[in-house]
Amino acid sequence: MRHRLKDVAERAGVSVKTVSNVVNGYVHVRPDTRARVEEAIAELNYRPNLSARNLRKGRTGVIALAVPELDIPYFAELARHVVTAAAELGWTVLIDQTGGGREQERVVASGITEHLIDGLIFSPLALTAEDLTGLDGTPMVLLGERVDHGPADHVGIDNVGAAREITAHLVGLGRRRIAAIGSQRTPEGASARLRLAGYTAALADAGIDYDEGLVAPASAWHRADGAAAMRALLASGVRPDAVFCFNDTLALGALRALHEAGLRVPEDVAVAGFDDIEDGRFSVPTLSTIAPDKERIARLAVELLAGRIDGDRTAPPRELSAPWRLTPRESTLGR
Amino acid sequence: MRHRLKDVAERAGVSVKTVSNVVNGYVHVRPDTRARVEEAIAELNYRPNLSARNLRKGRTGVIALAVPELDIPYFAELARHVVTAAAELGWTVLIDQTGGGREQERVVASGITEHLIDGLIFSPLALTAEDLTGLDGTPMVLLGERVDHGPADHVGIDNVGAAREITAHLVGLGRRRIAAIGSQRTPEGASARLRLAGYTAALADAGIDYDEGLVAPASAWHRADGAAAMRALLASGVRPDAVFCFNDTLALGALRALHEAGLRVPEDVAVAGFDDIEDGRFSVPTLSTIAPDKERIARLAVELLAGRIDGDRTAPPRELSAPWRLTPRESTLGR
DNA sequence: CCTGGTTTCTACAACGTTGTAAGCAACGTT
């Protein structure tokens, strides 16, 4: 039931190579020959063996996308866009889930990389630039945020600017005791560091003193962590009139905790997030957030990768930035 | 920078096959030979070429998981479990997103299937049993619900029973005007049909008349569809005191619409969903739902697939069922 | 020192595909 070029060739009465030429759309094939071959292909339901083709060509047509966790909505939404953008170039996307640990990420970066895929789009959490130096030649594009400039192409957004703008939005609503949720002390927390920098910059712009007690850490950025951090803030006795959460899932957790504490959003506490995941458009209340252009990020990443795969692999790393938009909703504006 | 068995062999002063034997853990290799080879492997940073290995072995070590959409939380959570279960067997999972259309699903079932993967775990929306007959031998396991028994192994849950139980839960709370959201008229809507059957069965159990006007269709099962269906129900003048939504995202949309209409949940209207996605554990209010054992589903699917790949491909299709649990939360019980 | 069995290693062929180079017609030009 599984046929090879040879079977098609015998059936059509031509050489193996002619069948290969038909399959690959080579122009110099007589119309009647082509027709005979195509008929044979259809009759046998022939499909090329990709392993053999890859072996011969040195290309697989598969790129990998490595993300920390698939069931974090931001990454799931990003994955969809990457798959779509890659499909337009005829690529298949192999999605890999690293778990976000440094060791696992190192394995993905060095191991998966070899021979099965043509390139890698990698959204690391814990990996540092030095983990990546010295990896052999598989083209790689990094997503997300980094403080230091590493050895690979990179697509990100201006985290500091975005965090600053959404904090300024809270200030503009007259809030003065603005908390932040999601800070991280670990060296890996690049996003956290940048968003915190934007937050403090906005406070400084408004002449508000930075208050350490209003900044709550969150080791991971899941809903549960946001809820826990919010509860901790409330329990500590600080009375914020607004919270900037470093991503939307944290914010949804914070909404939940505020609800449990009997506080009204946004009347008592305004809440803002970051990422614009779909949940935030239907939550109660809907969530004000920074909406990065995920489609653009995905497209830029795929295009950068295409450039590396087909083109110059030794060119200096490129740093691209995708746009974002402040998207105020009920959790700051009310209904 | 990219080395082959041959390079390692030359460096270690042995034959290519001996290196291959070392790489594959063949026992009859003298310890000092093995050491020399391993040293050479390390020095050259050799990695096997998977395409060549696959070509030779006829196996790729990759299975595909095809789901309608990655950013539907249920599928994202399922994907995580499948990746985890497959990793334990040393498999890589290629995740494919079909979009849920019948034609696209047919392409995935027949096309992706060939030569790049050893097997396929497929969660179809629109595909019917007859679309699948006559596909050549790539082992396949189907997830989700089907009315008719097709030509492949299948893992599902007892939709009718689960829907009946959660509807009975609403009845048990004293609700009598229980609406349903998510019905579908299309032949593809197998889940919808089964869950509707469970709903009507529970009503019959309780001696409540079935009211067509309380059943709202939803072509897709996203949050927006749930919100729209809920608004339509309210606008039609029926005054339900409970709603059973056929999945959690519909329910979250319905919560949103009820909130906008100024109705309290669960005091005015109790809301129940199906799937137990993480969002429902943090929504306001938290969502009562049916929690299918997703980890079990994933594990069963991977094991069934392993059986097909390694074992008898002609055995009759197997039908497995995973357990589920009624999980009442605030949206029916209150706080 | 031979015998027979085991261990260790190797040469060769094959997996299915495509690039290269070359062959063979058929054509138009000198």
Next chain:
DNA sequence: AACGTTGCTTACAACGTTGTAGAAACCAGG
């Protein structure tokens, strides 16, 4: 009639790996 040109087709080798079969080295027991 001889020549190059173009269009179409093919034989062969190679991609990097592993299974098969068998050769060489080793060992124990007589």
